[in-house]
Amino acid sequence: MHLYPFFHDISYDNYVSVIDGPMKADLDYDIFIDDSPLNAIKFLENNKKVILYSQPWNKHISNNQLFRISKLSESIEIIKNN
Numbered sequence: 001m002h003l004y005p006f007f008h009d010i011s012y013d014n015y016v017s018v019i020d021g022p023m024k025a026d027l028d029y030d031i032f033i034d035d036s037p038l039n040a041i042k043f044l045e046n047n048k049k050v051i052l053y054s055q056p057w058n059k060h061i062s063n064n065q066l067f068r069i070s071k072l073s074e075s076i077e078i079i080k081n082n
Contacts (some may be wrong), residue, residue: 018074031082033075037061049082 018024024032025042032043035053040061052076053056053066067078 015076031079033069033072051078 010019018027024034024039025046025048029048030038031049031051032049033053034040034043035055035058037058038052040052040058040063045065045067047065049065049067050063052061053070053072054068054070067075067082069078071076
């Protein structure tokens with residue numbers, strides 16, 4: 001997989017991918033961006049901040065540690081301010 005320093009106008013130093021979604025909650029990151037309601041719940045249970053990419057299948061998830069976005073570029077300000 002070829003990695004780019006900018007993707008969706010978000011710069012990053014490293015990209016990590018795991019096969020099993022809930023395993024992501026065990027990784028050492030400050031903020032997770034995902035669209036899975038199962039992953040979001042697991043992240044929140046592990047006291048992680050979550051940016052949830054809004055989709056019809058995750059509309060029922062609500063939490064004060066959760067930030068919702070409708071496009072990935074919206075996460076930039078959330079990350080800067082949290």
